[in-house]
Amino acid sequence: DLGAGCGVVGITLSIKGLVEAPFYASDLSECASECISKNCDRYDVPVVIKEGSLLEPWVGEKFDIIVDDISGVAEEAAKLSPWFDNVPCQSGIDGSDLTIQVLKNANNHLNENGLLFFPVISFSGVDKIVDAARQNFTNVELLQRVEWPLPKDMYEHVSTLQRIKQEGNIQFEEKFGMILCFTDIYVAFNK
Numbered sequence: 001d002l003g004a005g006c007g008v009v010g011i012t013l014s015i016k017g018l019v020e021a022p023f024y025a026s027d028l029s030e031c032a033s034e035c036i037s038k039n040c041d042r043y044d045v046p047v048v049i050k051e052g053s054l055l056e057p058w059v060g061e062k063f064d065i066i067v068d069d070i071s072g073v074a075e076e077a078a079k080l081s082p083w084f085d086n087v088p089c090q091s092g093i094d095g096s097d098l099t100i101q102v103l104k105n106a107n108n109h110l111n112e113n114g115l116l117f118f119p120v121i122s123f124s125g126v127d128k129i130v131d132a133a134r135q136n137f138t139n140v141e142l143l144q145r146v147e148w149p150l151p152k153d154m155y156e157h158v159s160t161l162q163r164i165k166q167e168g169n170i171q172f173e174e175k176f177g178m179i180l181c182f183t184d185i186y187v188a189f190n191k
Helices: 008-015 030-042 075-080 097-109 126-136 152-166
Strands: 023-027 047-051 063-067 110-121 139-149 173-175 178-189
Touching (some): 008 030, 023 030, 097 110, 097 126, 110 126
Parallel strands (some): 063 110
């Protein structure tokens, strides 16, 4: 679980029996690593935690499944949002930089028939990320799209978000007086 944050994804996969113990988690933040540890203790989930950026903590290691939960939000949008308080978000003008780095290097960390799961949020360069996935994997499948309303505390920034959208760096729809965003979940693999 790359960019594991509080560990919720890995913990959930472990509890549901979808990954063998221990699960492996990494995050850039020391605070996140401490949070992962506490949450794994709380739910009695064995874990190996490393601190570091992207795949760097896992040099020489390979996995059957990698979940990329690293920030994929355009930097300007991230600065406006409440999601990144005290959390770095150096994902580039369209939010694609970190995800593309993972896509380019994931094959070095996947076992044969390994799977990379990654979200693509509409507050990023969606097409650029999906194109990079297709350049690095023989199969890229959209598993699910979840639409969600823009949080109310972001409405004060609508004019800035509209400008970022016009520049081609994020996507969203305006319907019925609401702004609707989405998160797409993809799986990438080589077969």
